[in-house]
Amino acid sequence: MPAPPRPVHEQQETAPATASDSDGTKMMRKFFLKTPNHDMNKVELEVRRVPLPQPKKGEVLIRVSAAPVNPSDYLAWLTTEKGDKPIGIEGSGVVVASGGGIVARSLVGKTVGFVAEETGSYAEYVTVDALRECFPLTAGVPVEDCASFFVNPFTVIAMLHTVQKAQKAKVFIHTGASSHLGQMMVKLCKTMDVTVVNVVKRGDQAKMLKDLGAEVVVSEDDPEWTSQLKQVIEKLDIKVAFDAVGGRMSGLLMSMLPAESTTYVYGGLAKDPCVSDVPALDLIYKKKLLKGFLVVNWLTDCGFLVTVRRARYALRLVNEGLKKGGWAESHFVDCKPEEMQAEFLKMWSEKGFTGSKLRIRFD
Structure with a gap:
């Protein structure tokens, strides 16, 4: 042509x-x-x-x-x-x-x-x-x-990097976890000595994640799911959450997490504002944080040299994960x-x- x-x-x-x-x-x-x-x-x-x-x-x-x-x-x-x-x-x-x-x-x-x-x-x-x-x-x-x-795999890597490096943690909560991103998260966490507590809407989604190797899954169709999640938070001393849902879920997570915890909001599946359910006293007296999270900011808001290092690190992991049966396969x-x-x-x-x-x- x-x-x-x-x-x-x-x-x-x-x-x-x-x-x-x-x-x-x-x-x-x-x-x-x-x-x-x-x-x-x-x-x-x-x-x-x-x-x-x-x-x-x-x-x-x-x-x-x-x-x-x-x-x-x-x-x-x-x-x-x-x-x-x-x-x-x-x-x-x-x-x-x-x-x-x-x-x-x-x-x-x-x-x-x-x-x-x-x-x-x-x-x-x-x-x-x-x-x-x-x-x-x-x-x-x-x-x-x-x-x-890029969008899903790099976001997964950015989240895990934030958990391990910025928060110095080895366990965190992830809502909306049945998504493609959530499935990638389960697979990659298994290779990085990190435990993700997955929150999903339905029992069939919970089964799917468990079949992928998820260790902890909480399903919202269980009437006792909030009590179950609270028990897991206390048992594992969880101080980090990544919320894909927004709306009331963000405030609920903040209220459950302990002092000096951080809830990152990276999605708005609920299509509702999360401000109305944020516990004000937790922000003031317990030093809890509610922050937005975007992979592009993780990649670029750190100076040119760090951006290059992060991009190379993420690209190496993604290239490995894109292979048949890899964690980044879609x-x-x-x-x-x-x-x-x-x-x-x-x-x-x-x-x-x-x-x-x-x-x-x-x-």
Whole structure:
């Protein structure tokens, strides 16, 4: 197929597009959030034909193989903010061109995972910063199976690093633990001498985690679950919790945990504010903390050298975990771009995403 025009800076390899406009402009397919809405059934997504992006110096052009639909993606559609913006946070593909620069040139031809939150990862091609947003991936793993390399695996690593290094602990609570992230957490904790106390909604989710090797699981469909969790906290002297639920759960965790404990909120599945149930006296007199947690902040709010060390450390663990049967392996339901919204709504309304997640295939 014909190659796109050469960018302003050096290009190492041609990058074929799937179509051209009548004036010769190379075009590609890209997703946009046309109409956000608090009702998922009223959300409108649109696949448009747009010009192929060109990498600037220090950037690479990636031919996207696949991109996952994560909770952090679709929960952002449930808003009243203005729409008409690109969507998708992460994906995987092959670097087909460089805009110039040592790092960018070295990545041409390599299989990579990438983060493209600002420009959107749901596209046939993306341009990203070669140093900060592009991550070389392990050989021997199909490129499409690396699509979920960042959001969930890096968050798991960031949490465990926080537990072990910042909190100097070996046990913590994790809510919403039946998610893909929660399943990865159970698997990785088994290799790192860390105990995770998993809180889930239902008994079938508890069984699934136990089958993965989870040591402690508390299910909210048990009438005595709060008493059970309180007993576990006291027995194991737990002082750290990561809450994916938010709402009343955050305040409940804070009230259960002992003095000088920290509750990290990294999700809002409840869609309700957690402030109303935060015990004020615990904050004042018992030195309890309620903090937000975001993997990007863990990775970047520590100076350049520490960021590089953390990224290399995390990438090494992820590359090992992406192999067949590894802790970072994900299970996907594949769809074509044009089928994505219909397939997503089907999973959203019928079977959910506990056992698998939706993956858009662009290859």
